Each structure stands twice: as C-alpha cells, then as structure tokens.
Amino acid sequence: MKTYGVIMAGGGGTRFWPLSTKAEPKQFLNLSGKDILVNETIDRQSAFIDREDIFIVTNQTQAELMLARTDGRVRRDHVLAEPAARNTAACIGYAAMEITRKYGDGVMCIFAADHHIRDEQEYTRVMREAVRTVEETDALVTIGIHPTFPSTGYGYIKNSPIEGKRYRKVEEFVEKPDPDTAQSYVEAGCYAWNSGMFVWKASTILGYFERLLPDIYACLTEIGNAMGTAGEREVIQRVYPTIPKISVDYGIMERAKGILMLEGDFGWSDVGSWDTLDTVRKKDENGNIVSGDTLLMDAKNCVIYGKNKLIAAVGVEDLVVVEGDNAVLVCPQKDAQRVKQVVEQLEKSRKDRFL
C-alpha cells in the first residue's frame, strides 16, 4: 500500500507576531534561516514519501500563496483548500476522503506544517517504523516524543511496552500538566509528549469517523461523493463550513481503543513562541539569535529579528525584538507567550491593520 504525506497548514498562527501575520502565517516564516517551515516539512517527508504523494491541507485564502511559496514541491491537485477552519478532525477526514476517492486507500503520515525536527535521519527511521506498524496492524499509530524536560506546554501520552514489539500501547492521553505533575511524568518514564503526528490508513481513520463522529462522517461522505465531479467545489463550499469543530485528539484519539505509539527522540519542537527559537537556530557567542540587519552592542541572550530596518540593540539582555511589516515587538524572553495577548488586544481594539 502506498504511503501519503498529509501536511496540516491551516494555521493563521500569530504566535510569531509581528513577523507572522494573518496574511503571512507561521508556516511561511523562515525561522531557521534555511527555508520556510512548510518547505522544510515537505522536504523532510520527501526522505520517505515521494513528493508526488504529499498533500497539504490549507485554507482557501492561502491556497495560491501556498502553491507559490512551495515552489513546485506539491502537486496543484494535492493542495486541499478548506473553505473554513473546522479544526483537525475535519482537516484529516477531508484528506482521508480525498486519498480514498483518488487512490483507493493509503497510509497517511500526518504532520503539522510549522514544527521542527533537529535529527531528520532519526525522524525518517521512526516514521518508516510507524508505516510498517500500520501495515502490520491496521492500528491508529501516533508518535510520542521522548520528553527532554518537564514541559507544561504539551499534552502527554501515557504508554506501556508490548513484549517483543518496537511499538508501544497507548494507555491514556493526558492534558497539559502543572509543573509538579510534569516532573512526575518525566520521572515515571512512561509518558511521552503528544506531538500531533499520526500514521494510519485512510480507510481505518474513516471507519473511526463513521463510528465515533457520524455527523462529520456524513459531511465527509457528501463531499467525497462530489469529488471528481463538476459540483465538487460547490458541495465543499456548502458542506465543509457545517462540519462540527472538534480536534482529532478529542474526537477520536481519546476515545479509540488499541492505539499504538512509537517513541521519537529526534529533537522535535513545535516552535511555539519567540523564546523557543533556539530549537531551530544557533545562538551566537553572546547567546543572541539574530536575523536581518542588526547592530548589537553588549546585547546578551536576545532574539533580534529585523525585516526592513536595521535593529540596533545596545546594553540589553534576555530581550525579544522583532520587526514585522506593520509592527515592532519588544518584550523579555520570559514574556514571549504574551504575544497572544497583544494580538487579542489589537483585534479587540480593531487595529487589525497591525495584524
């Protein structure tokens, strides 16, 4: 059975505001200095999936931009454009239906467009193992990340070994913990970070939709029946926005039995905010991460991103300074998560021109 890549690129993410904006979300940022995140994701999957077999699910307003930015990496008919964001269950169901109707069936490797992997070789090895596991077992397989510190920013997967197997049994998905609980998880040794990477057959996951999320399944079927017909666009425009909004984690993973997990230890990061940038980019000798035209004098442990203008940083420490097209952000690294509040406040005060 053929293996397909499914890259979820629906995010309008503003956690890297003011560099990321609604028009230019995180997946289009070149945070590593090498390429934009979505292209790094495609190229990483190309190590074990033919480029011809990679899909991207994005929203309609971004579809053309996606084709332009990915520069021929992905087939035009493999860019699936959602008319509305309906969370990850809808997104994955849409891709599964597309693969089923177009190619009969296939193993789907699902990955976010805007995450980062340090050790791509190990990543490829684990993903190949996951595909083999799906082919052997027909199970839902998820990739749990070996936790390198007691993160309170991720959900965890409690898991247990299965004798004689390289894959493990998922016992339970647990929410983002408080610091003490996170510490106990790491010490226990049987908890992995929930990275949102999944591998399964299109037919298998559609079976779960049918049993666990029948309302969504009905929508997907209506859309599937129209695929390849003249009415396809019209049906998608009409039906997709009515799909119940639910994540695949809540809708399926936390309710399905017999989910398997492969543990990955390959330097995964969701690159969630400016203060996590050291996962994708090396610091200089003073601990700074810089991009664009900068002039630093006695600056230490700063993230300095210039875009159109020179950024001069003098005598500052642990600071994030980012220039976007419409705004400049200055905050201590420890407050990097508060970018969300800034964006909310701009939305509330109708200053959308800065978003």
Next chain:
Amino acid sequence: MKTYGVIMAGGGGTRFWPLSTKAEPKQFLNLSGKDILVNETIDRQSAFIDREDIFIVTNQTQAELMLARTDGRVRRDHVLAEPAARNTAACIGYAAMEITRKYGDGVMCIFAADHHIRDEQEYTRVMREAVRTVEETDALVTIGIHPTFPSTGYGYIKNSPIEGKRYRKVEEFVEKPDPDTAQSYVEAGCYAWNSGMFVWKASTILGYFERLLPDIYACLTEIGNAMGTAGEREVIQRVYPTIPKISVDYGIMERAKGILMLEGDFGWSDVGSWDTLDTVRKKDENGNIVSGDTLLMDAKNCVIYGKNKLIAAVGVEDLVVVEGDNAVLVCPQKDAQRVKQVVEQLEKSRKDRFL
C-alpha cells in the same frame, strides 16, 4: 537700536538617531508633540523680537527644507546658508556681518535651534533684560542657567554680583566637571550652566573677531564686501569653507574681558538624548513617554517612539525604543548616550543608509 534673533541650526545631530538623521536632524523633530524644535525656538523669540527680524543660520543642504518646515516664519533672505560647517564662531560672525551690512547694526540674540525652554514668560523677561543690558553697556552678555542639579554634561560659568545691577560679572568659563566638582559648583552658588545663549551688538562682536580672531575676521570681511553684489554666492562658496573651525566659546568668550551674565531660571534644556525627553514631554501614569502608534502592557518608565509601525512593548522597564525611517533602536535609558557609538559604528562600517 533694533534687536535681531539669530538661530543657529547647523547641527546634523544624530543624538536622537534613529529618529534624527542626517537628512532630518534634531531641529526638525517634534519631540514635544506640539511642533518641531526650530519652530518652537522661532515662536519663543517672537515674543520679544519681530519675526521679520529673525535669522536662521543653517547649512546649504538644509536651507530649502528649513524654509519649508518653518512655513513662512522666517524671511527667505534671513536664512543664511553655510556651504560648510565651520563651528559657532564662523556661524555667529556670518550673522553679525549680514546684520551689519544689511541694517547697519543691531542687538543679536543668539540661540540654538534645538534647545527647549519650559517657562517662556520668564525666558522673555530675562532676554529683554539682556537686551537692555547690551544697550546700556555695549558688553558681551551671556545667559547663565541656574543649575538645578550637579550636571556633568554642561560647562559652567563662574560669576559674581555687581552692586546695584541685575546683571553679573563673568569670572571664568569652566569645562564640564566631574561629579564631585559639579556638586561643589552647585553648592557654591556662584556657578551657572553655560547654555550657549548670547546677546550683543553685531558691531561689538565683530570688534572682538577683529582683535581676537583676525583670520576669521579677514574671511568675514571678504564675505561682507561681497554681500548684496552679484558675486556674493561665489565668494561665500570659496571663502566660507576656509574659515578656521573654532567655537565662539574658545575663540572669544574665554578670552574676552568684561563679559556680563544674566542668570536664567526658566527650565532650559538642551534635550541632549533620549533619556532627557521628560524635559519636553509629560510622562504618563506609568512613567512612559510615548509617541506614534503604541501598545503598552506592563511597560514602565520607557520612552517609546513609533514612526510608521506600531510599537508593542510588553513587560519592559526603563527602556528606550525608537523607530526611525531606516532603523529601530532599543536600549536601556541609562545607555541612551551610547547612540553616538552606534552612529559612529554605522559610519565606520559604511552603513550610511541607516543614518
């Protein structure tokens, strides 16, 4: 005898970089939020000098911009354009010669274009007194500023009272002191800040040029002889750049005898750097001074100047954040003086496009 205002606006000042640039120096900045510094200076002098009688000495590259920005405040033939910056003696000598040739003689009130006065009424009173003193005595008169704190950033004028007079006798001009010396000056009560404000007759100062700076006087005479003739521009272009570079303080004030001083206590400030901005602008309830589009969250005692973009400052204290057309500066208030180093480094590394 008529009184003339002479505003020295030759500065290419970059102490307010990146808002001030070579093309847009400090005198053209609206730091107070009311008007640009040079217009505030003109309007302040208009209280005791007819606008028709105000001169501005600036450099040739800025002359047209000066006429545009001052918006009809100053007569075109009263904007004196230096072909090269030759320090304050040349600048004042040029203005004195112009007044002499055009109007015979006059009392000159000399003021920098980019300083600030809080109490304009008191300033007017002191300046009128200074003009009266010049008319009575024919002396060189300088305005010493009552020191409100032991500044190490200004030179001082040691002075003593003269019985029965409102003006005082200048004993000595002294250099910028170290902190202990500054403290002793303030305690002594007979030292005033040297603000660089002067009042004297054009004929009197030209007499001092003739005796103390004969080389400069020869240049000024050659220029003066050409004034009003067809060859004026040619002579200025040729002669002015050869005038020895010396300040009026070194060249005349420190060597002349019998200089008189009037003490001013009217909230004078040379607004020398970003951390002195509170002299021209009120802080908000969190101690911030802001301009342009800003979004502040838990920001305290900051100076935040946006120009084209929104500046979002989150969780920062005692910081200066300034956006200019070509650059953004971020530094603690205590390092505001280091802007000079930034500008020097940009010049050295030939990154003039950011200046």
